[in-house]
Amino acid sequence: MQRSDFCIAGAGIIGLSLALELNRRGASVTVLDQADPLSEASTAAAGMLAANDPDNPTALQPLSDLSAALYPAYLALLERLSGIPVPFQTSTTLQAIESTHPLFPQALSPTAATALLPQLNPHGRSFLHLHEHSVDPGQLAPALLAAVQSTTIDLRTHTPVHTVRSTTTATQIDTAAGTLTATSYIDCSGAWAISQDPNPRHPVTPKKGQLCYIALPEAAPLHLVVRTHEVYIAPRTTGPHAGQAIIGATVEDCGFDTNVHPDDIARLFAAAVSLVPSLAAAPILESWAGLRPATPDRLPLIGPRPNHPHQFLATGHYRNGILLAPATAQLMAQILCHETCSIDPTPYSPARN
Ligand SMILES: Cc1cc2nc3c(=O)[nH]c(=O)nc-3n(C[C@H](O)[C@H](O)[C@H](O)COP(=O)(O)OP(=O)(O)OC[C@H]3O[C@@H](n4cnc5c(N)ncnc54)[C@H](O)[C@@H]3O)c2cc1C
Incomplete structure (x- = not known):
């Protein structure tokens, strides 16, 4: 029976980024996905x-801080392995903030916010000016996949994991295409994680998000992200979607349903137009939905799976999995390879209270 050092379930950004980190350390890695890679959240x-x-x-x-700091090196690694550059789309964000929030003293007045973005209608709200980047996941995904394919990582698609059994020395992974053996198994299956665990300490559930692409008016391009608690507008400034912006997103509890409802998209669009009225005539080009992997405390699960030797979790990244991929991959690889961790992993331990 074929045996690898590490078997990862889930070829999303978390599973594939972890596979690269482990491969860089010389380990043999198999990644299994029930569908196509990078086809979900x-x-x-x-x-x-x-x-x-x-x-x-x-x-x-x-x-978050570790991952933001690692991002330039992460994108450089993907480009070196794949030959595909993944540029940052934006480098600042205007973030609406409540007067009760501890960061409120750092906020810009509504007038200062409109000086930065004349198209903004702040509705009397104050905004933080955050030095934060954004990427286009549609550009990141092909670079990440090509980077993985340039290595010895064994990526098997359309191979769902059915059951996982650990002995004292190894883990057996039963899949639709037979049984694999690995020293350790890491569940990176996003919103589907722990579906075999009848009583997980921190259940992972899908939180649906609907969003859309609009075409930005040529006379009023956007170069920064605008975000409130209710809606965000994330412009694309380079690449295939340059001149467009994402408007997102709903947060819904409806199981694994990913249907798009025009009424919900219309509500998001109206919220975006209320914030940036120059978008009123912008056409909606495309809309879709995805499933965020959420935990009750909205923190990811990174570390050993309680009471299951040789099994680990790296999931539950909820609204921030694109941001958190480089740090999660580094931290999880450090835990798996018994290295000193870059940050204290305790707050993200699957065994936390
Ligand atoms: C609408 C929306 C907007 C978002 N916006 C942002 C954002 O702006 N910034 C940000 O940082 N994050 C954002 N997120 C969150 C981010 O997308 C997720 O946190 C992240 O993609 C999770 O990555 P993942 O690899 O864990 O999951 P996924 O990408 O969902 O990958 C999980 C994989 O596991 C596979 N799988 C499932 N079950 C099995 C099985 N039994 N066997 C084998 N394979 C299996 C699936 O097929 C899938 O490919 C957003 C999410 C949504 C839905």
């Missing part, structure tokens, strides 16, 4: 690297 996403979103849980900050 990782390509549905808007691509904001929202490390300083005031809606993020406080305990996410160290992982």
